[in-house]
Amino acid sequence: MAYDAVVLVSFGGPERPEDVMPFLQNVTRGRGVPPERLEEVAEHYQHFGGVSPINQQCRELLAAIREDFAANGIDLPVYWGNRNWDPMLADTVAQMRDDGVQHALAFVTSAFGGYSSCRQYQEDIAAARAAVGADAPLVDKLRQFWDHPGFVEPHADAVRVALAQLDPAKRSTTRLVFTAHSIPDSMDANAGPHGFRYTAQLAETARLVHAAAAPDLEYDLVWQSRSGPPQVPWLEPDVNDHLAALAAQGVTGVVVSPIGFVSDHLEVVWDLDTEALETAKQLGLDFVRAGTPGTDPRFVTMVRELVRERTDPEGATLRRRLGELPLWDTCPTVCCVPTRRPS
Incomplete structure (x- = not known):
């Protein structure tokens, strides 16, 4: 299948003190989280000047992926969009449309299955495409990578x-x-x-x-x-x-x-x-x-390998993994939908 872009999809986070509470309201909308809990979590962000580290970490990962792609012959532009804060995914999908992108792959910064860690990102992608309209590019999520x-x-x-x-x-x-x-x-x-x-x-x-x-x-x-x-x-x-x-x-x-x-x-x-x-x-x-992968070269290489699994005709033979659980390339629409949302 032909793809013409990759989009890094992440959670997002505030980068100014005044953005903390609106961000948390975005995250928890419809989940019945008590206001006092939001105030408590807001204080955690204020402890770091109202700035979440995650956006800067995404910028660094984005730069590393682009450099790795260029060095390894992957001629695909790499975009970035978030679930809960700027740059919002719908704005990114609109930019992709304006740039002529028709069919993109999404690398989500979560290794695991489940509703919040996988299915909700699928819903975010669908909602972003719906907001952009009928000419929005198709976006396919790359597989989970818990054992890569x-x-x-x-x-x-x-x-x-x-x-x-x-x-x-x-x-x-x-x-x-x-x-x-x-x-x-x-x-x-x-x-x-x-x-x-x-x-x-x-x-x-x-x-x-x-x-x-x-x-x-x-x-x-x-x-x-x-x-x-x-x-x-x-x-x-x-x-x-x-x-x-x-x-x-x-x-x-x-x-x-x-x-x-x-x-x-x-x-x-x-x-x-x-x-x-x-x-x-x-x-x-x-x-x-202990630390986390961040921009470890092996983690960045993994992103390239996941893309090649989907773009190379022999993609299935390129798949590297260490575990024994079942693994699949794409998820059906009924996968990991909660029987009831927490209230």
Whole structure:
């Protein structure tokens, strides 16, 4: 199939203090999040001057992808559009139309399946195209990449670097803790027609990173950054609760690896580098947070490889992966639609 552009699709974030609350209202519209919770999260952004790191990280990734494409013979322009803040995806799709783009591939900055991490981005793309009109370019989302070497290997190297900062004499009482964004239990329970879950993909990534980085250590997969009304069950345990449980078991140090994320955006620098670090200090735990792929050359190469899977006639033979879960190229429209939205 012929494609004539690639678009980087991400979450978006505020870049001025006055944009924080409008941004959060965009994110949570229709989800029944209490106003006091929005105020609490707004304070997290204000702690960093009202600026989310994610947009700058997208700019850096965009530049790296463009440079990599040019060096490797991929003659496709690369655009960027966000779900929740400027540059908004609908504006980007309009620019693509004005530039003559007819059929684009979308690389979404989320490795996993599930509603918020995959299906909602499909809906965002459809809504952006509808807003642009009948002459909007077609946009096909690239596949999920939870077990691609370009995602797993940078996480594994980051774990090794983090472990080197802890006392090797205490390695037998050191634990590796993988984290990802929590979601409502109801979303995870809706596995879709392929019979997989968000939690299963995260567990596979955790297994792969653990095996590559520190197979001698015990590890856990826990959750962070939950939001929404308190009466709605979300995935547990929360990372802070888990740190307390580990301290009670005699663990002396932890490396926390945010495998649910591709870069160090606010859920990492606040929820882990601020809140979880403070929890660890109070518990007397040594704590090091491992890095994320960001613009690691292997991650950038992965984007090129995902594009070539879709543009090369032999694309299926180019597919690189490390895991054992089922994998597919495109998702049916009934995949990962929640049975009910959290309220």
